[in-house]
Amino acid sequence: MLNAATTVFLRHGFSAATTDMIQREAGVSKATVYACFASKEALFAAVIEQECARLMRTIRTIDAQSRGLRVTLTDIGHDYLNVILSPTGLALYRVIVAEAPRFPEQARLFYLAGPKVVSDLLARHIGYFVETDQLQLKGIGVGDATKVLVNLLRHDAQLELLTHPDSRPSAAQIDHWVALAVNTFLFAFAPEPPAGWAGAVAN
Amino acid sequence: MLNAATTVFLRHGFSAATTDMIQREAGVSKATVYACFASKEALFAAVIEQECARLMRTIRTIDAQSRGLRVTLTDIGHDYLNVILSPTGLALYRVIVAEAPRFPEQARLFYLAGPKVVSDLLARHIGYFVETDQLQLKGIGVGDATKVLVNLLRHDAQLELLTHPDSRPSAAQIDHWVALAVNTFLFAFAPEPPAGWAGAVAN
């Protein structure tokens, strides 16, 4: 039943979703829903909590064991984009952003489960690469450098998909976006930056 | 009356907003609303169109005449962040993202009025700086380089504010974010990059 609610809330958002839809999707009756959850709000909160927990588990599996600098960043970036650009990832983002004023606690939960976790993961790796002189941050802290990279990754990609809800990114596009982010990051912070473009070709 | 509708829709989103709220906010009666607009959807569409037009005008005023490389990018970035991180900017983004599946046309309108316009503006400047050898894109196209910069600018800042709806960014924070983006961009693509951090100090 939580699954049914998840489907409905992620598809329609909080306000536009109705308990009827959830009830029908779950194949139970309306009263059954209210036997388990006190209100629509409570059900929504439970859904978001579950999705955030799932998101966190997913992102935690993205641990690349430290291989080379470029490979590590590319792998993590690739996995991260695949998560946040998936239909579920986009839908969760949509509903969180939309309902943040009304459900600030859930919004913060999302932040901690998603962006924060991937930031911490990347920060560990970047810290290591800095210590071993494979990166040179030129006065920028590890935290800020991490934000730079995450931001490069998140990319217009997300915005484009959010505002063009019918389109889907191809694997090649994702490759290109990741390569663009990693190349830029290395141009900026690798002591011996690559001479030119390396990675997937144009989108 | 459009203004009243704007206030309500930006505050509550589409579904949670009611015609009662709009009617009360506008100080007119319910029937008057339906005399001007065929439906709630039509009113919403009109609101979004107006806000997008306003947004486009605002962003179009961000034309920095080309002074130095760093100054130009910093100025544009600064103005752009001030727009998208303003309460109105965030609220518009929220509702667009939330309602994109239901109002794809309005979502595309937003994309064209906001991100697209600032991208085009920045692309013109970056193109100029490339031609005059003040930037060296190392195999990355002007379009992609522009996206990189826009993305660096948009920053976690937006995400943090979206998921922490009570907080407001200080002017110092915005300065810091812009400096971080511009520095990174110059580290990556200026033929003679700055040796280290330059700009506002830590947040």
Add this chain to the structure above:
DNA sequence: GTCTATATGAAGATAGAC
């Protein structure tokens, strides 16, 4: 164009039998 009053439907939530 604007109001009062209202039709009509649907939403969230519950009562009470099984």
Add this chain to the structure above:
DNA sequence: GTCTATCTTCATATAGAC
């Protein structure tokens, strides 16, 4: 715990007078 049936409230939208 689960269903059927229903209560209550409130939303969109309209009718008809001024």
